[in-house]
Amino acid sequence: MARPDITDIYDVVDGTWPAARYDTHGPLTFREGQGGGQRVSATTASGPVSEAQLDEAEAKMRAMNQPALFMIRDGQDDLDAQLDARGYAIHDPVNAYVCPVETLMGEPVPPVTVIPVWEPLALMIDIWAEGGIGEGRIAVMHRAKGPKTGLIARWRDHPGGCAFVAIHNGVAMLHAVEILADQRNQGLGKWVMRRAAFWAAKQGATHVSVVCTQANAAANALYSSLGMTLVGRYHYRKFVEE
Numbered sequence: 001m002a003r004p005d006i007t008d009i010y011d012v013v014d015g016t017w018p019a020a021r022y023d024t025h026g027p028l029t030f031r032e033g034q035g036g037g038q039r040v041s042a043t044t045a046s047g048p049v050s051e052a053q054l055d056e057a058e059a060k061m062r063a064m065n066q067p068a069l070f071m072i073r074d075g076q077d078d079l080d081a082q083l084d085a086r087g088y089a090i091h092d093p094v095n096a097y098v099c100p101v102e103t104l105m106g107e108p109v110p111p112v113t114v115i116p117v118w119e120p121l122a123l124m125i126d127i128w129a130e131g132g133i134g135e136g137r138i139a140v141m142h143r144a145k146g147p148k149t150g151l152i153a154r155w156r157d158h159p160g161g162c163a164f165v166a167i168h169n170g171v172a173m174l175h176a177v178e179i180l181a182d183q184r185n186q187g188l189g190k191w192v193m194r195r196a197a198f199w200a201a202k203q204g205a206t207h208v209s210v211v212c213t214q215a216n217a218a219a220n221a222l223y224s225s226l227g228m229t230l231v232g233r234y235h236y237r238k239f240v241e242e
Helices: 006-016 051-063 077-085 122-130 135-143 188-202 217-225
Strands: 021-025 028-032 069-072 088-100 114-117 148-155 158-168 171-179 207-213 229-239
Touching (some): 006 158, 006 207, 006 229, 021 051, 028 051, 051 077, 069 077, 077 229, 088 217, 114 188, 122 148, 122 171, 135 171, 158 188, 171 188, 188 207, 188 217, 207 217
Parallel strands (some): 171 207
Antiparallel strands (some): 088 207, 088 229, 114 148
């Protein structure tokens, strides 16, 4: 399989971190997130959007009790400008990384350092909660179809962190990567990524992917250091109340 590009990654995000409900009207796809975060709540466009359609979109998002929020994808400069003129601010620019599974499999993971487990253990729920990953996002994990697992990490005989990984169209994507504060800067994130690759390869996946905010310097440095390729970016536009 050729290396997935950013368009493929959009599909992988939806496939591995799905909204509770999708509703498409014309060029716009609405997502009902039910507390699962921006990825499952943002409206996206598949083509040009008129001002009247944006008016309708804002009304629909209000009716869903969700903020007026759009994901701006590659090549959507016109939509970006329209939303800017309407008072929408750029929110959380995101980087998308991809690599073949083999890139992360060159070094074996130390025994009992990272263990795949599904369904999530109570300890994993607690670790995620400490990082602000609550019930709404756990529900997203349960909605994901196809191969998926949680990853529980230990370091120096203590809980270290956890993550969620699922596969869509042969691409494994990690979500909710959370390392406990007292276990950071010790290389545990590297082992989580490598263990995800070994698991994904056994499920038949050819690539591993991850998305993270551009502001997360530590995560971006980790993914680059592991040989993952930056394949694209996207950002959100969120309406700023006066």
